[in-house]
Structure formats: structure tokens, C-alpha cells
Amino acid sequence: MNKFINYSIIILIVLTICLITFSITYAWFVTSQSTNNINSATSGKLEIIYDKGQDVNGTLRPSSSKENGLSASVKIRKSDSSVDGLATIKLHVTTIDQALAVSGLKWELFKNTDSTSVASGTFNGINSNSDINLIEDYLLTTTDTTFTLYIWLNGDEVDNSVMNKSFSAYITASARSNNVNLD
DSSP: OHHHHHHHHHHHHHHHHHHHHHHHHHHHHHHHHHHHTTTOOOOOOOOEEEEOOOOEEEEEOEESSGGGSEEEEEEEEEOTTOOOEEEEEEEEEEEEOGGGOSTTEEEEEEETTOSSOSEEEEOTTOOTTEEEEEEEEEEOOSSOEEEEEEEEEETTTOOGGGTTEEEEEEEEEEEEEOOOOOO
């Protein structure tokens, strides 16, 4: 019986030493990794507030000014508790008469009340059911950003074949997190 107690005490001491060694080793590895910033990344929730606004549709007539064409506005921002995010805003062209798929049909995108456009282009070669990237990787803030899109026929660049042609589209937005920080 005395021999059994001696073996039990020895086994208990060996297990205690193993447990202490494992605990110290684990603590050292965890501390070492966090102080060296190995593969550290922050995580959180991307939360976007998006007001789509109206669709873009109507009959287009040649004009000398974008204000005489079609327009639509959208608002976008991230919530106060959101991680950083990048937005992409697209125009999905639902229907476009092929007579309008010319460089004379123009678009311009403006941010807030700025008088300088942030992006512009034409509908040359665009087909129905296609997308146009209006702005990519726009860094979102917690303040509303209003983007206004103007679409018009430049009267100096088109002929009568575009008269009274219909156009319809809508604006979409997507966002992705910009909060990965690998050192």
C-alpha cells in the first residue's frame, strides 16, 4: 500500500510539471504572436445606408445641356458603427434603342453639390441589360454622399435618327470592406 501511495505521488508530481510546462509554453506563444503582429486583422460589420432614388427613364431629345436630359440621384454612407468600406455605383441599362448607343448620348456623375463631375462617359456600343461602372472603390464616410447622374443627347453630335427614342435604366450600389490590416 505504501508503494501505491509513492507511485501516485510521483505520477501526480509529473502531471503537475507537465501541466505547468504546457501552460507556460502556451502563454509564451500567445504573447509572442500578439506583440509581433503576425497576421493580425481587425474584424467588424460593414453596414451601408443606401437610398436608391428614382429610376432613370424617359424619352431623350437632343439638347445643348445636361440639365435638359434625364437625371437621378442616390445617397450612400456607412453607419456610425461600421468598419471602413468601399462602394461601387453602377448604372444598369435595362433598355436602350440601338440608335442611342452612340457617343452623342453622354453621362456625367456629380458628387454632392460639386460643379465638377467625378466621372463621365458615353453610351457608345452599350446594349440593353448591361452595366456601366459610374464610380469604383469610393471610400465611404458616415456623412451622406449624394451622387447625381445626368444623361443627355448632345445636340451637336447626333442627327434626327435619335429623335424620341426611349431609354430606361436604374442605379445599383455594392460595397466591400476596406478594413483588412495585415502587417
